[in-house]
Amino acid sequence: MGQEIKIRLMRKEDCEAVRKIECACFSIPWSLESIEEVLQYETHQFLVAEVNDEVVGYMGMIKTIDEADVTNVAVLPHMRKKGIGELLVRESLKRAKEEQVNTVFLEVRESNAGAIHLYEKFHFIPISMRKNYYKDPLENAVIMSANLSTIK
Template sequence: MIGQAPVAALRQMTGFDLAAVLDIERATFPADAWTEGMLRGELADQPRTRHYLVAEVDSRIVGYAGLAIAADQADVQTIAVYAEHRRSGIGSQLLTALLAEAARRGATKIFLEVRADNPPAQTMYANFGFEPYGVRRGYYDDGTDAITMMRELDG
């Protein structure tokens, strides 16, 4: 995103955003979408151990992302963007914001899981310096494996 104008306006997610976020969640992850209760639970820990953002284009929420932070470790909980807005830089914009927040809070490592059947997401994470370090067999509800990835953060 260096030298590029932001694609979307980012702001902190609130409970008022849940209907729009759930629509994106269900469209993006139909086999294992998070429930409203799960998302409310994540927001309940914001800002103590969570950081959730929404991405808006023309005042419409088109993506969201979440981060969990504990001590010097952070975990990307989720990143999702409507299909028609993918490959526009919104996912990268959201990930950049999560990395900045993790560093701001003192994290030295950031982890994530990505579906083994999602090469575009794997490529995006690799482009941000994430490296695969393992596989969680059958991690997702539909039996798909998760590739675990990690990146060191500049201290």
């Protein structure tokens, strides 16, 4: 790729850029207010990926004692296939493990083979299905989990 990718905690000034990523990646994006709100909670860990000082991706996770739920993983369409998503997932899981999180859960569209493949690299396994979970278009969600003790 030739460009340095920096992963860091999301700050308030990143919220507009994260909103643009949401709009580019999801049919029902989070509002700016919802994005700003996540910064208020210690249990919420949101990381951004920067390339040339531009926020090009982000990942959110909510921790509850020794478990965490991934809220979103998104990378701008023109920046995909460059390892950004993998770096975000790796750093998020590393931080979660450091905070004594044992298990991480997530939902992913059944048709999102690229994301499922990414999660499988980090030992996520399918554990269940939520019928018609996603809207616009209507689609099932695959629920996946990873035991962080198996991740290096």
